[in-house]
Amino acid sequence: GAGVSQSPSNKVTEKGKDVELRCDPISGHTALYWYRQSLGQGLEFLIYFQGNSAPDKSGLPSDRFSAERTGGSVSTLTIQRTQQEDSAVYLCASSLLSWTGELFFGEGSRLTVL
């Protein structure tokens, strides 16, 4: 595609429910990243994929968070038993090469946990 596509753009859920956020990176980009941005805050690293493997999961806040990437393309970030503190914008980015290359960000998925 022309850019990184994320869905849903907005998600409102009740505390305790599970949510799935999807990221479709730029075609041909082998590296894919998830970041979290709370209101007015910086970009918190969550997880990084090179192809289908995730060499670095160190940023995942808890075991309620998981992510997978299939076919070296689409990635899904799953948050189980959502909590109010999970409310944030979840940004996905892809890069043609590994870390030392430009990150192309999606528009983000805004998650609100009531």
Place this chain on the structure above:
Amino acid sequence: GENVEQHPSTLSVQEGDSAVIKCTYSDSASNYFPWYKQELGKRPQLIIDIRSNVGEKKDQRIAVTLNKTAKHFSLHITETQPEDSAVYFCAAGTSYDKVIFGPGTSLSVIP
């Protein structure tokens, strides 16, 4: 792991003046230092980056400097314009590890 600090957190300048944002990093192995601009409600976009084999890089009104010995790097914007108003993020990373972002600087250019 890498830790990136950024100052100031907010910055207001008059149109036409210069703006300087400073960042420090902790991992001496970091060799890639990008800067991203995020306008209100939009996605972050790369504006300039520098690698450790150079000390300075310039692109029109934007310049970055890097001091590897002191582990700090800076963004300089000259002749600021209202459209420069945004949040700016510095970041640091290596060729084998993730890029870590600083907390951001909210720049306001007053017409």
